[in-house]
Amino acid sequence: MSTVRGARxxxxxxxxxxxxxxxxxxxxxxxxxxxxxxxxxxxxxxVSSALYRYFPSRNDLLxxxxxxxxxSLGAAAEDADRTALAAGAPPRARWIAVCEAVRAWALAHPHxxxxxxxxxxxxxxxxxxTIGPASRVANTLIGILRSAYAGHGLALPPLPAGxxxxxxxxxxxxxxxxxxxxTAALVAAWAQLVGLVSLELFGQYERVVEERAAFFAHAxxxxxxGVGLPAA
Numbered sequence: 001m002s003t004v005r006g007a008r009x010x011x012x013x014x015x016x017x018x019x020x021x022x023x024x025x026x027x028x029x030x031x032x033x034x035x036x037x038x039x040x041x042x043x044x045x046x047v048s049s050a051l052y053r054y055f056p057s058r059n060d061l062l063x064x065x066x067x068x069x070x071x072s073l074g075a076a077a078e079d080a081d082r083t084a085l086a087a088g089a090p091p092r093a094r095w096i097a098v099c100e101a102v103r104a105w106a107l108a109h110p111h112x113x114x115x116x117x118x119x120x121x122x123x124x125x126x127x128x129x130t131i132g133p134a135s136r137v138a139n140t141l142i143g144i145l146r147s148a149y150a151g152h153g154l155a156l157p158p159l160p161a162g163x164x165x166x167x168x169x170x171x172x173x174x175x176x177x178x179x180x181x182x183t184a185a186l187v188a189a190w191a192q193l194v195g196l197v198s199l200e201l202f203g204q205y206e207r208v209v210e211e212r213a214a215f216f217a218h219a220x221x222x223x224x225x226g227v228g229l230p231a232a
Contacts (some may be wrong), residue, residue, distance in 0.1 A: 095141065
């Protein structure tokens with residue numbers, strides 16, 4: 001009986017993967033707004049009622065794709081930080097390595113990046129399930145800053161008095177152990193990182209930035225400085 005159950009489970013995993021692969025092809029060709037369960041089923045040679053047993057709605061399929069994208073990006077960021085840390089890199093170099101990993105992943109997976117950081121999909125609201133995967137890159141950066149604050153050196157960025165209460169709230173919500181000054185700078189740096197990658201990926205650097213890798217490396221260093229990780 002367990003053999004039969006195991007075969008069924010393997011088959012389900014394989015069909016689920018095939019559905020998501022075809023959905024990604026659809027995203028690349030037509031965008032998330034036009035994703036259709038019926039179209040995916042047709043391309044796979046399935047009846048739509050069979051596909052609904054795996055994903056009851058288009059939004060369920062979108063959520064699965066979004067979680068996969070966030071997890072893949074998060075793994076790339078975490079791997080970059082582990083590699084830098086193993087090589088004895090200081091926090092600033094670890095920060096830059098993670099930023100570079102985010103850019104490299106986005107360039108290698110442009111349609112998945114667009115799914116999670118592009119225009120909102122009409123009629124879709126991301127559920128709680130996406131929060132953990134979506135936080136992996138930010139948590140990696142927070143870990144680097146905690147390490148710096150614990151002993152490697154972290155310069156406190158300026159913080160206007162009118163923002164101190166909000167910075168304290170953000171620190172309590174998702175960055176415990178960091179000074180509020182650093183948390184506020186971190187959120188700004190995160191927004192700038194996504195902006196830098198998005199502008200490049202979506203073609204906004206045409207006739208503006210030609211040496212894009214070098215420009216990004218410089219910008220990542222500026223972001224590090226802004227959160228309190230100045231160059232030695």
